Amino acid sequence: MSLLSEAVRAGASPQELERAELPGEYVAAYVQAQDAGMFDGVGDKDVRKSLRVGRVPMPELAPDEVLVAVMASAVNYNTVWSAMFEPIPTFRFLKQFAAQGGWAARHDLPYHVIGSDGAGVIVRVGSGVRRWRVGDHVVVSCVQPDDQEPATHHDGMLGAEQRIWGFETNFGGLADYAVVRASQLIPKPGHLSWEEAACNPLCAGTAYRMLVGERGARIKQGDVVLIWGAAGGLGAYAVQLVKNGGGIPVGVVSSPAKAEAARRLGCDVVIDRREIGLDDRTADDPRRVIEVGKKLGNAIRQKVGEDPHVVFEHVGRSTFAVSVFVVRRGGTVVTCGSSTGYQHGYDNRYLWMKLKRIIGSHAANLQEQWECNRLVSLGRIMPTLSEVYPLAEIGEAARSVQTNRHIGKVGVLCQASAPGQGITDPALRAQIGESRLNPFRDLPTT
Structure with a gap:
């Protein structure tokens, strides 16, 4: 030394x-x-x-x-x-x-x-x-x-x-x-x-810009925010920022341990991705995207009574099409990364006809x-x-x-x-x- x-x-x-x-x-x-x-x-x-x-x-x-x-x-x-x-x-x-x-x-x-x-x-x-x-x-x-x-x-x-x-x-x-x-x-x-x-x-800084900063989704009190990977490095900060801002964090996780982690941070709703049938092959089949999106949307509405205002998206290829589908009319998908792949496919009708927005965010x-x-x-x-x-x-x-x-x-x-x-x-x-x-x-x- x-x-x-x-x-x-x-x-x-x-x-x-x-x-x-x-x-x-x-x-x-x-x-x-x-x-x-x-x-x-x-x-x-x-x-x-x-x-x-x-x-x-x-x-x-x-x-x-x-x-x-x-x-x-x-x-x-x-x-x-x-x-x-x-x-x-x-x-x-x-x-x-x-x-x-x-x-x-x-x-x-x-x-x-x-x-x-x-x-x-x-x-x-x-x-x-x-x-x-x-x-x-x-x-x-x-x-x-x-x-x-x-x-x-x-x-x-x-x-x-x-x-x-x-x-x-x-x-x-x-x-x-x-x-x-x-x-x-x-x-x-x-x-x-x-x-x-x-x-x-x-x-934490990346999640802050995506959700709170003036160039991100600008969440407000009462917003329902869907957070993929809610117990991961980014998602765990997103849950806290949404909760602190008076929003309703809805987390998607991949195991019981991660579900418990999301709840400890204040996640109001926690959904195991296996319950909605999401896997790495979902993005390859447009019909499966709609099927998974409907299951996820129904699960969220059963818990909070409405569709998400914002989707916190960083997983990428395997989830992006579902994100665009499930966010409410006029809602926002804010994305900062693509850990499962950079080439995203989605049905553009759900974006343009329902006046949704995609915001790219970085650090x-x-x-x-x-x-x-x-x-x-x-x-x-x-x-x-x-x-x-x-x-x-x-x-x-x-x-x-x-x-x-x-x-x-x-x-x-x-x-x-x-x-x-x-x-x-x-x-x-x-x-x-x-x-x-x-x-x-x-x-x-x-």
Whole structure:
């Protein structure tokens, strides 16, 4: 362990952190360019075979960047995509970024340090950083906007050169150290441990933009919101946001354990997808889509008396046609991802003739991330952590997400030596209560 890492773990002062020598290498989880074809023609693209943990060189900081000693991170589905080299190897993203030249050229390497969540301590700041200091405790937004694009100043997500850190950039959060732009930083909620704080930004911020933000569905009191995967990384935050906003969350899940998880978060109605006959083949047959959609619509109406105003959609191909069918006349399907496939088919008559809307949404801009983090800091949004792995076991952690065995978010300890560290506001934590802060910890994950 380097002297800097020892100082971070010991809670050293900012002055001591600045004096500690920066190590030339650090431990990180990464994929290799030479492995990009390893799953060609393979049915089960087991990410445990492609994810590696080892030492990589420490990159130089650009003027607008900080170096964060990552105490904890988390697995997102883009970690799985990176490790499967789908839909394309992420090395394509790195080469495109590097083509800008200058500081971007650093990112084109034969290895890709992945990870788009993180919580930790700032240990170095670039010469152009003004608002952050060595020693600050932070969580990291996954979005790297380009502040020289006009669209960015309207909405950070509209800039064409906006990138997802650790997926479309190198030096991500599943590592002992991460290179982060100052425009990604958010204060860490003091009542949370490192791993609890790390699991929130990407999924909670994404759900916030989709449902609450002015460019999303803009849910209001009383809205019925159908949430696919209500016990998953995104869905578990969606349930909380709908409930907090006075809406009626209706969750679809895939197991009794996940049904219990959704209920603990406040889901008013929970439907097991097996009860409505939804499977991976549903999307291939338009008649089955209508059949499943009718069963789902009937189940929702029996419970709440009306069709959903909004569908929170991130599953993709296997559910999208049902989403378009089941949302009410004039309703909204808001979508941010496609874990079961990007090519969506649906009957357009149910969209145009019933005046429905589809809204595309992606991550969150920095203002939305700060607004969402405020809710976390106030104890209004709870972490959705269910499991915690050491960085050395990132393969198993990512496999749990790949095979949908997980509930909520899967955390990863990086420089933190054990769960439960990093809490600086124990009074608020006690006020909220451990059971509320950890609603999934005693649930089975299958």
